[in-house]
Every structure is written in C-alpha cells, then in structure tokens.
Amino acid sequence: xxxxxxxxxxxxxxAEGDHILGRPYxxxxxxxLASDYRKLDLKNYAICGxxxxxxxxxxxxxxxxxxxxxxxxxxxxxxxxxxxxGQSILALVENGVSTLGGYKKIIGSKGVIPYxxxxxxxxxxxxxxx
Numbered sequence: 001x002x003x004x005x006x007x008x009x010x011x012x013x014x015a016e017g018d019h020i021l022g023r024p025y026x027x028x029x030x031x032x033l034a035s036d037y038r039k040l041d042l043k044n045y046a047i048c049g050x051x052x053x054x055x056x057x058x059x060x061x062x063x064x065x066x067x068x069x070x071x072x073x074x075x076x077x078x079x080x081x082x083x084x085x086g087q088s089i090l091a092l093v094e095n096g097v098s099t100l101g102g103y104k105k106i107i108g109s110k111g112v113i114p115y116x117x118x119x120x121x122x123x124x125x126x127x128x129x130x
Contacts, residue, residue, distance in 0.1 A: 012024065012064070012068050014067045017057075019037075019049025020047070020049065022043070022044065022046055022047065023044065023046060025046070025070050026044055027072045027073050029045060029061075029071050030048040031075070032048065032078035033078040033086045034078060035050070035077070035078030046071050051081075051085050052085055054106065054109055054112075054113065055115050055118075062123060063119065065127065066123060087109065087110050092106045093128055095107035096128060097121075
C-alpha cells in the first residue's frame with residue numbers, strides 16, 4: 001500500500017474497502033467506524049466509509065486520504081469497533097508511532113494489534129502533519 005500525490009481522480013481511491021465516493025474534489029473524508037454510513041444522511045464528502053481495525057483499516061484510510069490532494073479533513077464518527085479503530089486513529093494523530101523493535105506501533109492505542117507496518121514512515125508522518 002502506497003500513498004501518492006495523485007492528481008488523477010480517476011485512479012482514486014487507491015485502497016479498496018467499504019466506502020462510497022461523493023464529490024472527489026471535496027476536502028472532507030468521513031469514517032463512520034462500525035456504524036453503517038448508508039443509514040446516515042451525510043453529504044459533501046469526497047469519501048465516506050467504515051473501518052473496523054486498528055491496523056489495516058487505518059492504513060487504508062491513510063492511503064485513500066493522502067492519494068487525494070483535495071482532502072484535508074477527516075471526520076471520525078459512529079460506533080467504536082471492538083478493535084478500537086477510532087481510538088487508535090486519534091491516538092495516532094495525537095501521539096504518533098513508536099519504531100522500537102522494528103515495528104510501527106501506534107502510541108497509546110487500546111487495540112490488540114495497532115501496527116502500521118504496511119506503509120512507509122514518511123506516509124504516516126505526512127498523514128499526522130495533515
């Protein structure tokens with residue numbers, strides 16, 4: 001999984017997942033965690049979807065946000081998953097990652113496997129800096 005500065009919206013989103021596309025030039029992305037976005041009356045977003053895991057789910061969110069240069073906002077809402085995906089993405093933004101032991105572990109995550117090892121550290125840092 002790699003994030004690029006894609007300007008061709010036809011190639012976006014890069015990572016597959018449970019999401020819908022709205023206005024690709026909108027600066028807003030929304031994750032509804034374990035809640036069904038289809039039941040919510042959300043509008044004016046570039047991408048909206050669910051994610052349940054504190055590792056692969058967060059990595060897909062990061063890749064899809066960074067691969068659309070128009071997006072500069074992430075709204076996290078909905079019911080928390082049993083993997084603490086929402087808490088983990090907030091911990092990522094607030095605390096970053098630890099690279100001790102050769103892994104990229106989200107500092108302060110309550111999840112069991114909060115590792116972002118499938119994407120480069122430079123990508124994680126770009127996401128955190130916003």
